[in-house]
Amino acid sequence: MSKTWFITGASKGFGREWAEAALGRGDSVAGTARNPDDVRDLEEQYPETFLGLRLDVTDHDADTAAVRRAAEHFGSLDVVVNNAGFGHFGMVEELTEDEVRAQLETNFFGALWATQAALPIMREQGSGHIVQVSSIGGISAFPTVGAYHASKWALEGLSQSLSQEVADFGIHVTLVEPGGFSTDWSGPSSKRSAELDAYDDVREAASKRPSAADPGKPEATRSAILAVVDADEPPLRVFFGKAPLGIAERDYESRLATWREWQPVAEQAHGS
Structure with missing residues (x-):
């Protein structure tokens, strides 16, 4: 049975790949872009x-209108993919207020507004699937992208709560957590803070992260996203790419070891 999708940021990257994958198999897609051309x-x-929609996801009212128009145009709304976003590069000390707000407005609030617009429609249907494009940077963290991590960690927490709130309505939530891919996320689509010389060595080390040497192929995610949305019981979280699982294992093993080491202090803080 064909599905109806709403995909933000459908002009390039994952959004474009997934729109083409859905359309290619006969699904319907409302795809948004800042420039409809x-x-x-x-x-x-x-x-x-295919329905092309002009949308700046930071505009709350425009998000609501776009989601409603998609549902009205196609008669249903089965999959909402909150893909629109960008990466901001800057050490925490380098970040300006405007830069951080812009990062959160797009990556976090844009997804929230579209999600809120879709939920009444999906509740009435008794079905639906919200797909949030997060990142390995939504569960781990690295130097130079603190603002980006803040936006994705926020999306992760919000979406895990959401998944519990809407399960009884037949609505699924999935956080897709890609590793490094050959998109322009770190190129033309990214923003950068003015650099402080004091962090030059940190920047140099960060540029040599292993994931940059073997990026994933965006086109390979087409079959992966279809497998996720077609699953009877889709996952709350799923990695895309080879690297994220190893990163997560090392990170969580370290966290657990530290928590266990400091458990006596934790219990001390609890009181008798």
């Missing part, structure tokens, strides 16, 4: 099943 070719290729 960037998805005009999809409208021409799939005039009956």
